[in-house]
Amino acid sequence: MFAPLATAGEVRAAEEAYDGSLDELMERAGAAVAQVVLGRFPGSVAVVCGHGNNGGDGKVCARVLGAAGRDVTVVEGFGELGDPDVIVDALFGIGLKDAPREDAARMIERVNASGKPVVAIDIASGVDASSGEIPGAVVRAEVTVTFGSAKVGHLVSPGRGACGQIHVADIGLDVPGTEHRLVQARILDTVPAKAPSSTKYRAGAVLVVGGSRGMIGAPVLTAKAAFRADAGYVLLAAPESALPTLESLILEAVKVPLPEDSLGRLVPRAADSILEAATRADAVAIGPGLGRSEGTRELVRVLLENLTVPVVLDADALFDLDPFERRAPTILTPHAGELARLLGTDTDDIEAHRLEAVRRAAVRFGSTVLLKGPDTLVATPREGVLVCGFGRASLATAGSGDVLTGIVASFAAKGLEPSLAAAAAATAHGLASQLVEPQRGVVASDLLHGIRLALAGAGAGISPV
Structure with missing residues (x-):
């Protein structure tokens, strides 16, 4: 009747309770994103990476895509985007609450202006995962690959409109007993x-x-x-x-x-x-x-x-x-x-x-x-x-x-x-x-x-x- 709909805090608590390593979760998450890209988006890929776990997921994704024969560029430090066929957004993930800083906002604007399809990792960068609010610049994703369960920000507007189609991947992370719930x-x-x-x-x-x-x-x-x-x-x-x-x-x-x-x-x-x-x-x-x-x-x-x-x-x-x-x-x-x-x-x-x-x-x-x-x-x-x-x-x-x-x-x-x-x-x-x-x-x-x-x-x- 209801499915869990997690906040960022609930995901962090689940990660702390996980009995394996966070590196294991990162490997599974990055591989799950890569599989979506391989299955749906042909051509070259730019993976735009920020700091922290979301950027780590992005680098794993890039490695898996490269091993599968894709032309992959990892973009760090808000560098040049190039002209890829598809972009993977690994900038911020679910930890963001405030508006992106000016340099990050410019990167987001370049991603959106490219006109290329975007696959977001966990949530479109710029969306507050716990509320769906958008405090500043935001990536406009075609697909978002998230893990364990959907997040509040995926389904509540205005974040809903930025995340595109939601793909929930099982990486072995259980997020039980969420405060908010998704009606089935x-x-x-x-x-x-x-x-x-x-x-x-x-x-x-x-x-x-x-x-x-x-x-x-x-x-x-x-x-x-x-x-x-x-x-x-x-x-x-x-x-x-x-x-x-x-x-x-x-x-x-x-x-x-x-x-x-x-x-x-x-x-x-x-x-x-x-x-x-x-x-x-x-x-x-x-x-x-x-x-x-x-x-x-x-x-x-x-x-x-x-x-x-x-x-x-x-x-x-x-x-x-x-x-x-x-x-x-x-x-x-x-x-x-x-x-x-x-x-x-x-x-x-x-x-x-x-x-x-x-x-x-x-x-x-x-x-x-x-x-x-x-x-x-x-x-x-x-x-x-x-x-x-x-x-x-x-x-x-x-x-x-x-x-x-x-x-x-x-x-x-x-x-x-x-x-x-x-x-x-x-x-x-x-x-x-x-x-x-x-x-x-x-x-x-x-x-x-x-x-x-x-x-x-x-x-x-x-x-x-």
Whole structure:
């Protein structure tokens, strides 16, 4: 269900506990990189070596490549790169935390400017292996060969984008018990299937609260996604004026008409009808298409104070949200812009420090927080982060987040604990994006069929790395 996702400190601890010599590990590591180069990249090779173990790995790689008949140049001291067919990056490895110095940064710029394919050893130089942050210049690798397990920086953006394809080589170094974990496709095996004796009410009942004038499609997508994620019963609470439209857009959901203001947004007195409908639900999703007003903000506050089942907050329900206290589970599903507002910063800051930001939000709101993105992150106040790496570019489309909210709510309604529900939902969502063909021109409603395929096991062989 989970694979280890190591930090630099955890790797160092594993190396200290290793009962052989570090020279043995270096020989195996360098040979593993050489095998990837030999198998995938023809022609001459420049191995750019820094100081320390990463440079040592690079020199072993160069020796093995030379013995195999390749034309190999070892570049040390930030010397001339020449004109190789492929470059091996052995500059820094996983020990880097600060921005590379000026001479190293110039070397990195030359590597990137060469236009040649780059194979990075352990991690692309310039990426913080423990966070995925990029404090300065960074190598843009096509492939990264790492050892023992993937590192946090391989899968968490922005480092994810610098490391390319990840190849994990076994060199006999075990990195057990990592704080952060990589979610595997088999997490979907934890989602309860409908039993032969199930009724629609016992298979997970979801209440979706949202919609406003011009935004009624959002809660419809959420409700449909909850059904496709195998919920047995879905109620859709939305402005009363939208009822005729809803009846034509989604036949299966039970509609709950709610009072609205003159602009078609829900008002605080809608809480009574919502709380009554929630007595028939195992989880409530609030926010898709809700609209932003003082009235909707007050409505969200009242619902959080009074709902006793798990709540998923998305989209406009997150707007100007203050910390709250609830005894029942709460899952927040922001994108980077929404999280920036919640934490009083800007989107660029969130994107540069995604791991730290999602953990800070989980503590601030005392909730499970799912930070959306190609590297969807799930954090709780007291545990490490779950990294879900299945998403593809096709998810960058309007309504995709509304679909994810419906999946999270369905899994929470089925009884999965919050972080597991969020991680499983992100996995189903990401796999759906891969199972829908073709990849270009995907709209959010296309993902609904992909959810069914993912839950049926069609993505079981897909790796997040």
